[in-house]
Amino acid sequence: MDLSLLQTLERQKILQVLQRDKMLRTIEEERIRRMKQDLQETRRRGAKTFSRQYSERTCARCQRPLGKFWNSGSVCHGCSHRICSRCRVGGTSPATMSAAEWRCTVCHAYRDVRVRSGEWFLEERAKKFPITTGRHDTVGEKLLKSYSMLSNISIVPPTPPPYLDCPILSRSGDSCLSHTTFFTKSVEDLMVSFTSHIKKISKSQNDVRGDQAERLTVGKSSAIAYTTQKSLSDTDINKSLHLTRGHSLSSLLHWSKESDQEGLSPGAEEDLPLSAFGTCSGNRGSSSSITDCGASDSSPSVTGELELALDYHNITSCLQVTVNGCRNLRYADAKKKKCNPYVKIYLERDRAQASKRKTSVKRNTTNPVYNEVLQYQIERPLLCASTLRASVWHSSNLKRKVFLGETLIPLEAWSFQETTSARYPLCSKRPMSPEGGAVEQEKAELRVRLKLGPTCQTSSISQTHGLDIASHGNHRLTVIIKGAKNLPMRANTSQNIYVKGCLTLSRGRTVGSSSSTLRKGSCSSDPPQLLFDGLSRAELADCVLVMDVWDHTHLTLTDRPLGGARLDANKIGLPWLTVLRTPNKWYDFSLPLVANFNSRRT
Amino acid sequence: MTDGDYDYLIKLLALGDSGVGKTTFLYRYTDNKFNPKFITTVGIDFREKRVVYTASNPNGTPGGKTFKVHLQLWDTAGQERFRSLTTAFFRDAMGFLLMFDLTSQQSFLNVRNWMSQLQANAYCENPDIVLVGNKADLADQREVQEKQAKELADKYGIPYFETSAATGVEVDKAVITLLDLVMKRMEQCVDKPPAEPANGNGATKLSPAQPNEKKCAC
Numbered sequence: 001m002d003l004s005l006l007q008t009l010e011r012q013k014i015l016q017v018l019q020r021d022k023m024l025r026t027i028e029e030e031r032i033r034r035m036k037q038d039l040q041e042t043r044r045r046g047a048k049t050f051s052r053q054y055s056e057r058t059c060a061r062c063q064r065p066l067g068k069f070w071n072s073g074s075v076c077h078g079c080s081h082r083i084c085s086r087c088r089v090g091g092t093s094p095a096t097m098s099a100a101e102w103r104c105t106v107c108h109a110y111r112d113v114r115v116r117s118g119e120w121f122l123e124e125r126a127k128k129f130p131i132t133t134g135r136h137d138t139v140g141e142k143l144l145k146s147y148s149m150l151s152n153i154s155i156v157p158p159t160p161p162p163y164l165d166c167p168i169l170s171r172s173g174d175s176c177l178s179h180t181t182f183f184t185k186s187v188e189d190l191m192v193s194f195t196s197h198i199k200k201i202s203k204s205q206n207d208v209r210g211d212q213a214e215r216l217t218v219g220k221s222s223a224i225a226y227t228t229q230k231s232l233s234d235t236d237i238n239k240s241l242h243l244t245r246g247h248s249l250s251s252l253l254h255w256s257k258e259s260d261q262e263g264l265s266p267g268a269e270e271d272l273p274l275s276a277f278g279t280c281s282g283n284r285g286s287s288s289s290i291t292d293c294g295a296s297d298s299s300p301s302v303t304g305e306l307e308l309a310l311d312y313h314n315i316t317s318c319l320q321v322t323v324n325g326c327r328n329l330r331y332a333d334a335k336k337k338k339c340n341p342y343v344k345i346y347l348e349r350d351r352a353q354a355s356k357r358k359t360s361v362k363r364n365t366t367n368p369v370y371n372e373v374l375q376y377q378i379e380r381p382l383l384c385a386s387t388l389r390a391s392v393w394h395s396s397n398l399k400r401k402v403f404l405g406e407t408l409i410p411l412e413a414w415s416f417q418e419t420t421s422a423r424y425p426l427c428s429k430r431p432m433s434p435e436g437g438a439v440e441q442e443k444a445e446l447r448v449r450l451k452l453g454p455t456c457q458t459s460s461i462s463q464t465h466g467l468d469i470a471s472h473g474n475h476r477l478t479v480i481i482k483g484a485k486n487l488p489m490r491a492n493t494s495q496n497i498y499v500k501g502c503l504t505l506s507r508g509r510t511v512g513s514s515s516s517t518l519r520k521g522s523c524s525s526d527p528p529q530l531l532f533d534g535l536s537r538a539e540l541a542d543c544v545l546v547m548d549v550w551d552h553t554h555l556t557l558t559d560r561p562l563g564g565a566r567l568d569a570n571k572i573g574l575p576w577l578t579v580l581r582t583p584n585k586w587y588d589f590s591l592p593l594v595a596n597f598n599s600r601r602t
Numbered sequence: 603m604t605d606g607d608y609d610y611l612i613k614l615l616a617l618g619d620s621g622v623g624k625t626t627f628l629y630r631y632t633d634n635k636f637n638p639k640f641i642t643t644v645g646i647d648f649r650e651k652r653v654v655y656t657a658s659n660p661n662g663t664p665g666g667k668t669f670k671v672h673l674q675l676w677d678t679a680g681q682e683r684f685r686s687l688t689t690a691f692f693r694d695a696m697g698f699l700l701m702f703d704l705t706s707q708q709s710f711l712n713v714r715n716w717m718s719q720l721q722a723n724a725y726c727e728n729p730d731i732v733l734v735g736n737k738a739d740l741a742d743q744r745e746v747q748e749k750q751a752k753e754l755a756d757k758y759g760i761p762y763f764e765t766s767a768a769t770g771v772e773v774d775k776a777v778i779t780l781l782d783l784v785m786k787r788m789e790q791c792v793d794k795p796p797a798e799p800a801n802g803n804g805a806t807k808l809s810p811a812q813p814n815e816k817k818c819a820c
Contacts, residue, residue: 014645014687021648024611031606091650111792116609120791121696125725129693413691 018140032117042109060085061105068371080105086476114189149425225422228427292567302405302428304328304366306343306390309421312383319376320344324357324421325369332402333396340395341368341404346410348387361395381575382588386411392426403429444593446499446565447482452540475537475583477503479530481515484549484593487562496552497562501530502547506538517552530549540580563593608652609669613676613694614777617716618701619709620680622735626767627701628675631777636716636768643679650674667779671781692723697784699776701707704735704764705743713754722742729781731760734776739766
């Protein structure tokens with residue numbers, strides 16, 4: 001039965017009636033509660049309990065001694081206790097009445113409660129209509145419940161609030177619109193992701209948690225109130241959830257990115273974004289403050305150029321970046337004509353802290369001269385696939401770093417011979433991913449280190465022309481999982497990953513291996529690795545190594561796939577041949593992780 | 603308006619064809635007023651009244667204990683389109699005022715249908731019912747004779763009253779009689795041992811009527 005067939009006005013009128021009924025029932029429930037409390041009290045006051053010894057010859061209610069012949073008491077029909085004549089209710093003259101006519105005080109009180117509370121009615125009804133839901137639920141109650149849920153959904157705005165422009169948010173937000181249980185669940189998820197991601201920022205985390213808790217209680221208390229109020233507050237909650245979640249994620253991502261790029265000292269790195277994050281999550285008004293930072297940094301016209309020289313030493317596998325200086329930089333603070341520039345470079349392949357190099361800071365100049373050499377130890381094949389990102393920043397002790405411009409130098413096109421310095425015009429910040437967007441989610445990567453070695457010690461390892469040992473089939477491919485970056489951040493991600501590897505050889509043979517768990521933050525001396533034994537070099541010439549990254553969750557039964565990486569010997573060509581040619585030497589690879597690998601799941 | 607200061611909450615429900623005067627009947631009972639305008643009830647509604655009930659002693663003499671009873675009087679729409687909604691509320695009521703219009707033969711004929719509706723949807727097979735013929739003041743338009751109605755009521759074993767919401771005749775008595783039946787039912791239900799089947803004298807109310815009803819339907 002539903003009210004959907006009725007007109008809106010009729011429905012409203014009926015719901016009003018049901019609300020009135022609900023108020024009446026609330027009063028009734030309170031009355032029954034009091035009544036049962038009193039009954040409990042009566043029972044406690046005058047009842048024989050098992051903990052104490054009673055002589056047979058006492059009244060069970062008042063504990064008065066009973067005589068053997070005179071005032072001997074009799075057994076109550078309700079509780080089968082021996083009761084003195086004073087503790088009997090019902091019947092005109094208890095002493096002479098037959099036992100069926102009276103009850104002891106407690107039995108009487110119990111009976112009375114059953115009558116007065118309408119318990120009798122519920123019992124009778126239960127005989128005809130077996131209880132399916134709540135015993136005390138009336139039809140009105142059920143209707144009210146189902147209807148308030150219905151109206152709830154219809155009032156909630158179908159689109160997320162406009163100030164959320166991040167793709168991640170709209171995806172996660174949709175689910176929490178639909179139902180309240182989703183809501184609480186997503187709060188949990190949120191908390192889990194918080195704790196796992198920003199353990200450091202305990203302050204702001206507590207802020208947000210408090211905020212959430214407050215809203216939750218608001219939602220609960222309003223549940224008793226009228227339908228419209230309830231649904232409104234639910235909307236509110238949803239909105240605020242969007243916001244807090246939105247902030248936390250976007251600012252998180254941004255924070256990590258900004259701090260990364262700005263190259264603050266570790267201490268400052270924590271202080272600055274923390275305050276920004278805190279205000280952001282607490283205050284709805286400044287919802288886009290962090291997101292806007294990037295834009296406002298780049299919005300003043302970026303001017304100037306950067307003079308760099310690149311040099312690669314094949315023998316030492318060393319890339320030297322000579323930062324000569326900059327020209328015509330813009331002022332970081334145009335009013336005060338302030339500019340303390342420094343240059344920061346990354347090798348884009350690996351944007352971990354390890355690849356960050358910085359020059360010193362030159363004070364009060366827009367034409368700084370550095371002449372500093374920044375070095376990278378990198379294998380040439382890897383270098384080919386990299387991009388050098390050089391950015392110029394204004395450093396200030398107290399305020400945030402100001403972005404002054406950057407340039408990207410793809411090393412693929414670099415001839416390796418050209419060592420003279422060149423001038424690169426600075427431009428505004430380029431989005432990380434081609435998709436752009438407010439949340440610049442970086443591509444997920446799996447970093448591995450490969451080595452080809454013999455399974456057992458043989459004399460042939462020293463040989464460099466590998467074809468001699470091609471047929472031996474006694475090679476072992478060792479893959480050390482160095483780490484993974486930018487894994488798809490899902491709620492509940494434990495950050496404890498492990499890798500399943502599958503090596504498909506040229507003859508169709510497959511070898512599998514599974515690594516131990518790589519725990520987040522732990523830098524154990526024994527990194528997880530995959531071992532593939534019994535390989536021959538011919539087989540390896542065009543092998544495909546597929547590695548699936550799994551999230552090792554303790555709570556759920558099934559581990560969650562996070563992505564897969566593929567190392568195809570034919571595609572990466574030269575680097576793979578180097579691995580084959582030089583056994584017992586480690587080679588680093590950064591492999592892009594792709595999400596769709598369901599077909600390979602085993 | 604209401605507080606918890608009462609001994610019993612008794613839920614009664616008025617049912618019957620559209621326009622027989624359920625709403626005005628209840629309005630007369632609770633507020634002792636009469637509204638001649640016909641305003642059709644939307645789905646369901648209810649009215650409340652606090653009464654003092656004097657329990658009669660087992661031997662039938664009055665003067666037993668008095669109780670404060672809070673009456674919740676459900677008013678249902680007689681219209682067919684609300685039927686599924688109104689019948690759903692039958693199961694939450696402890697007693698029923700089955701009403702028909704003394705000036706409408708059709709409403710009287712429909713009493714049988716309402717009885718079967720009650721049997722199907724009320725909390726038990728033989729709930730406490732009072733048959734009420736309303737609009738007794740409109741003597742010149744009368745279509746249902748007292749004898750007819752009395753016979754039907756006897757067949758079901760339920761009390762019958764001819765009331766008038768306009769004048770207030772017998773209105774209170776009909777409700778109080780029903781309340782009395784419910785109160786007695788209540789005592790019975792609690793006092794009888796749970797193992798015993800739930801018939802007693804109540805079962806005789808509907809069972810003799812059933813063969814008759816089937817005969818009529820054919």
